[in-house]
Amino acid sequence: MPPAPGPPAPRGRGAAIDPPSRFEPLHVEPDPDAVDPDAPPRPTRFFREATRRVLTHNASADVGFAVSLNPYRGCEHGCAYCYARPTHEYFGLSAGLDFETTIFVKTDAPQRLRQALQSLRWRPQPIALSGVTDPYQPVERRLRLTRACLEVCAEFRQPVVVVTKNALVLRDLDLLAELARHGAAAVFLSVTTLREGLRRRLEPRTTTAARRLEAMRALAAAGVLVGVMVAPVIPGLTDEEMGSILAAAAAAGARWAGMVPLRLPGAVAPVFVDWLRRNEPDRAHRVLARVRAMRGGRLNDPRFGHRMRGQGVYADTLYALFRTLCRRHHLNAAPLPVSAAAFRRPNPPPPQLDLFGTGGAT
Numbered sequence: 001m002p003p004a005p006g007p008p009a010p011r012g013r014g015a016a017i018d019p020p021s022r023f024e025p026l027h028v029e030p031d032p033d034a035v036d037p038d039a040p041p042r043p044t045r046f047f048r049e050a051t052r053r054v055l056t057h058n059a060s061a062d063v064g065f066a067v068s069l070n071p072y073r074g075c076e077h078g079c080a081y082c083y084a085r086p087t088h089e090y091f092g093l094s095a096g097l098d099f100e101t102t103i104f105v106k107t108d109a110p111q112r113l114r115q116a117l118q119s120l121r122w123r124p125q126p127i128a129l130s131g132v133t134d135p136y137q138p139v140e141r142r143l144r145l146t147r148a149c150l151e152v153c154a155e156f157r158q159p160v161v162v163v164t165k166n167a168l169v170l171r172d173l174d175l176l177a178e179l180a181r182h183g184a185a186a187v188f189l190s191v192t193t194l195r196e197g198l199r200r201r202l203e204p205r206t207t208t209a210a211r212r213l214e215a216m217r218a219l220a221a222a223g224v225l226v227g228v229m230v231a232p233v234i235p236g237l238t239d240e241e242m243g244s245i246l247a248a249a250a251a252a253g254a255r256w257a258g259m260v261p262l263r264l265p266g267a268v269a270p271v272f273v274d275w276l277r278r279n280e281p282d283r284a285h286r287v288l289a290r291v292r293a294m295r296g297g298r299l300n301d302p303r304f305g306h307r308m309r310g311q312g313v314y315a316d317t318l319y320a321l322f323r324t325l326c327r328r329h330h331l332n333a334a335p336l337p338v339s340a341a342a343f344r345r346p347n348p349p350p351p352q353l354d355l356f357g358t359g360g361a362t
Contacts, residue, residue, distance in 0.1 A: 008278065010041040010097070012204050014078030016278065018094035019270040022086075042101050044076055046139065049104040054112035056131065062308040064258070065161065068131030069113065071145040073104035075133040077165060079192075079203040080275035081232055084132045086266040095267035103139060110148035117156045117345070124340035126159040126184075136166035138205055150175040157342040159184035163229060165191075165203065167211040170218055177222040182342035186225035188258065189216055191245050193238045201279050213252040220253025225336060227256035233318060234262045235290035236283055242318075243325055250329035257331040259322045261310045262291055264299040273299075290314055 009016035056068045074088060078100045085095035093102055106112075116122055129135050135146040153160050154175045162169060162176070162185075169176075169187055179185035189212040193199050196208060220226045228249035233239050246257055264272055276284040288299070294310030295301040301310070309315065326332045 009275075012041070012078070013097060013100055014080040014082075014202065014204055014275065015096040015100060015271045017271065017274050018096040018098055019267045021089040021092060021094055022266065023089055024092055042097060044101050044103060044139075046103050046105050049073065049106050050108060051106050051112060053116070054106060054109045055116050055127065058131070060304060062304055063131070065126065065128035065131060067125060068128040069109070069135075069149060070130040070132045071106050071109045071135055071149060072130075072133050072137060072139070073106075074099050074102055076100055076103065076138050077134055077203055077205045079165075079206070081202070081234065081262060081264070081268065081272050083263060083265055083268060085268050085271060087132065089267060096271050103137075105139070105143060105145065107143075107145065109145055110152050113149050113152050117152065117158055118347070124158070124343035126161050126338050126340065127153070129160050129162045134164050134166060135162065136164045136168040138166075140166075141168060141171075147172050147175070150179075153184075154178050155346055157182050157184055157344050159338045159340050159343070160186075161336075161338055162187045163190060165189070165206040165212065167207040167215040170215050173218065173222055173224075176219065176224050180222070180224045183337060183339040184342060186227060186256075186336055186338050187215075187219050188227040188229045188256070189213075189249070189254075190229040190231050191249065192230075192232065192234070193241055194244055194248065195241070198238075202275075209248075213248055216249060216252035216254055220255075225256070225338065226252075226254045227258065227336070228254045228331075229258045229260070230322075231258065231260040232262040233259055234287060235294070235314065235318075236287040237280060239318065242321065246322075246325045246329050246331065250331055255331060255333070256336050257322075257326055259319070260308055261294055261315060261318060263295065263301075263307060263310075264291065265302065265307075266300070269299045 054069055058066055058068065075082065085099045088095055088099045140146050150172050160179065176185045176187065191209050191212055192203060194209045199209060216226050228246065230242055230245050233242060276287060291299055293312050294315040296311065301307055
């Protein structure tokens, strides 16, 4: 018998536990009998993170981008399934509540981005904003770091592909529309479920699916390339919604779509399994059995070429259905036309003199 779930998750949080960090030899386990139900919820703490480089380069064929920019580490959205949770373990923190309540803020991200784009070593190509945590999580409304980065991109006409679960992206419609004039902007809204009750429990601090669809309409009307990410597809829980999500997104102006089956790497597994047993106890066994069917009998298959897709009959059926639905709704009819052709350096560095002192420039 699986262990019974403990106290419910704090209000507005996806995780209810702090699983041990794989890098820490000691772990403090709270006494469930000593938990005060009337205690105030754990507040979110923000820490300034200094960084010398803000662009991350990725060489994996599993991921659809080569360069990404993440203004934040950790995410208040609190999605129980978030694959980025284990990144907090590198700081000696937990992938559970710590990931949602301890956020590292790269306050110098816009300046570092400007330096990177100004360098002649930068080869213009699209930047994913962002590849790990959501660039429009709640604190962005106040700190405006993502907007500041987009201002730099607009100045350089640097192409960006934004992926978010938050309709706050519409605040920056002016910058995205300006980039779109040069074929340099696309926004993918990620939609996991259209059921509002499930969304509140599964990804508690995201905006509603209805508002995300409204954001798609506004972005498309402004000329921004719009897509939808059906991610993750949770087998036995949200897979039945794939058709309705793609249909709603296409009606709202999306022209491209992506899909990623649920994967539970590292410490994501205990967080999500605990969430399942608290929120969907009757479906928990079926969900986990189907995840294992896609992941070679495990909850995660880390091998390159398999980690994002899965394998087996169920995974193949899921992708076949996705392709059929995309054809029905005229999604992915052409490659995403985000281009770096208009990239410019407003203040290019001076040419380098030749090494032999002849006065010629190289």
